[in-house]
Amino acid sequence: MDSLSGVSGTLAELDGQIADIFRALSNGFQKLEKIKDANRQSRQLEELTGKMRECKRLIKEFDQGIKEEEASYDFETNKMLSEKKQSMIKELNSYVALRKKYSSSLDNKRVDLFDGPEVNEGPSQDNGMLASTMTNQQLMDTGHRMMNETDQAIQRSKQVVEETINVGAETAAALKAQTDQMNRIVNELDSIHFSIKKASQLVKEIGRQVATDRCIMAMLFLIVCGVVAIIIVKIVNPKNKSIQDIPGLAPPAPGRKLLWDVC
Structure with a gap:
């Protein structure tokens, strides 16, 4: 990576913390490949997910620091900082892709611990961009898309609820029919018992x-x-x-x- 000499201590510190996390992620995924037990793999993957979440937060702080100090640097320094940020985003996305790969292989059904969409270095994929790097139109488009996805999810949930209600009503009707049938069977058994009792008495009379x-x-x-x-x-x-x-x-x-x- 390019050197950050000549920039503020805050940006340099953030760059060092992010580099440390990237090294930890690299070592963690190498260790994950050697683990055979599924439970241990799952725990290792959760730990790496937490590190990626922390890395994402630091990249956001790094981007915010660039914007706040943009006026203090010349064009070349700002260009170098922008390329540095994009390089960080690209490297983080590579680890996010590895996380998805291992999650799929483990059939991991847990809720995704990585809060929010993955970051992306280019503006062509709005889903992976940092909010701070989006234009107003991109933010509006992303908001509309998320609202549409939410509406679709709500509609699917309503359909599931309706199907559940219908199944419950059918189950209740079936149970009521079975209850009525059981009551009829009990009544028939009582009649049979009474008939057997009368027949027993008649047999005794005939025997006498x-x-x-x-x-x-x-x-x-x-x-x-x-x-x-x-x-x-x-x-x-x-x-x-x-x-x-x-x-x-x-x-x-x-x-x-x-x-x-x-x-």
């Missing part, structure tokens, strides 16, 4: 009735067996006196003789 009928049939069967047994015994042993006393099984009484039969 069948048991009673079986007892009666058993008694009838025993009576029939007794009668059959008596008949069999009577046939086998007709002179059995114990059987003659049973009504209906006693032998027939001797026939009565009529008076005219005797005569």
Whole structure:
């Protein structure tokens, strides 16, 4: 870089601080290439981002100092200071590009820690220029562009909110339908439980009735067996006196003789 001999101590001090940061950034990115762990890479990248942010602030102060002391220097000195500033901006942008490269490779989704757009040495890219180096028209164009981007972001946010509301309404309707269906299922289960209870009681009644009928049939069967047994015994042993006393099984009484039969 060109020497800053003959300029104020403030500009020379700022130039030294910026040069120190550039050396730290160079060493930091060289170290970053050797780190394999993603978490360590992320922490190293955040540290380098902080240094770039500090460097950007110092470049703004350097540019402001040039404008304040412009009248004190000749044309060649002012030209040298302007070229020095552009060189600083170019070098910073090279580190910003490296930061973006590593952020993309790490799939870094965090909010960008670098506050504001990156600086640029030429007026052709308004997004990267320092505000202090922009003309009024460039500032207005940049402001309109940022407003348009903000409006688009707000519109996208509104669309997302509307879609979220619609999804929520559909979810609520589905939950209500499922709740109604569950209530119907519970009612049907209650009806089934009541029917099962009634059927159980009916089965018990039928069981008691069948048991009673079986007892009666058993008694009838025993009576029939007794009668059959008596008949069999009577046939086998007709002179059995114990059987003659049973009504209906006693032998027939001797026939009565009529008076005219005797005569």
